[in-house]
Amino acid sequence: xxxxxxxxxxxxxxxxxxxxxxxxxxxxxxxxxxxxxxxxxxxxxxxxxxxxxxxxxxxxxxxxxxxxxxxxxxxxxxxxxxxxxxxxxxxxxxxxxxxxxxxxxxxxxx
Amino acid sequence: xxxxxxxxxxxxxxxxxxxxxxxxxxxxxxxxxxxxxxxxxxxxxxxxxxxxxxxxxxxxxxxxxxxxxxxxxxxxxxxxxxxxxxxxxxxxxxxxxxxxxxxxxxxxxxxxxxxxxxxx
Numbered sequence: 001x002x003x004x005x006x007x008x009x010x011x012x013x014x015x016x017x018x019x020x021x022x023x024x025x026x027x028x029x030x031x032x033x034x035x036x037x038x039x040x041x042x043x044x045x046x047x048x049x050x051x052x053x054x055x056x057x058x059x060x061x062x063x064x065x066x067x068x069x070x071x072x073x074x075x076x077x078x079x080x081x082x083x084x085x086x087x088x089x090x091x092x093x094x095x096x097x098x099x100x101x102x103x104x105x106x107x108x109x110x
Numbered sequence: 111x112x113x114x115x116x117x118x119x120x121x122x123x124x125x126x127x128x129x130x131x132x133x134x135x136x137x138x139x140x141x142x143x144x145x146x147x148x149x150x151x152x153x154x155x156x157x158x159x160x161x162x163x164x165x166x167x168x169x170x171x172x173x174x175x176x177x178x179x180x181x182x183x184x185x186x187x188x189x190x191x192x193x194x195x196x197x198x199x200x201x202x203x204x205x206x207x208x209x210x211x212x213x214x215x216x217x218x219x220x221x222x223x224x225x226x227x228x229x230x
Contacts, residue, residue, distance in 0.1 A: 036216035045205060045223060051216035089155050093215035097160055097169030104154040
């Protein structure tokens with residue numbers, strides 16, 4: 001069974017930069033998996049941040065950026081703000097109608 | 111404005127069944143792939159199922175295949191998820207989500223979710 005791995009947690013200082021990654025237990029993540037990223041705060045529905053590796057969803061600040069780094073999808077927050085404190089999930093399209101979410105990363109801004 | 115409103119959640123005994131609904135508005139429902147995603151308490155998101163715009167094609171996560179059935183009624187702009195043989199591990203918030211219209215394979219709008227609790 002495919003497992004999509006993310007760091008369990010990250011801490012970043014206000015104004016700092018953090019890069020979250022999204023990898024596969026077997027194989028490399030490429031643009032062909034159409035990686036997307038979602039932000040979720042407790043009790044709320046997910047919010048779409050990035051799709052197709054690096055395209056920001058409408059209304060998403062440009063401090064959020066997506067890329068492929070070292071065979072993983074990556075989400076970078078540059079100039080972190082207090083309201084960026086959330087859980088972040090990646091999603092990969094595996095083909096044949098199948099999607100898999102990553103395990104999620106909890107980001108703390110302090 | 112795109113809106114997705116889930117309903118049908120609640121407390122159900124192990125082995126029971128539920129049908130979840132997602133009422134869609136603000137877009138042409140029968141043009142879009144739709145999906146269900148669930149989140150167990152305190153844990154991560156799990157993709158569950160997806161259905162084509164016409165309803166002819168459906169796909170499921172391996173963990174739920176055979177017990178969950180996704181369907182849609184395009185005349186009512188409503189997405190459904192039939193959940194049978196419920197287990198404790200099915201306890202979760204169930205979200206419906208719209209997949210983007212292009213072939214970029216991501217979910218662009220989400221409902222607020224409906225909570226299913228499986229307990230005796």
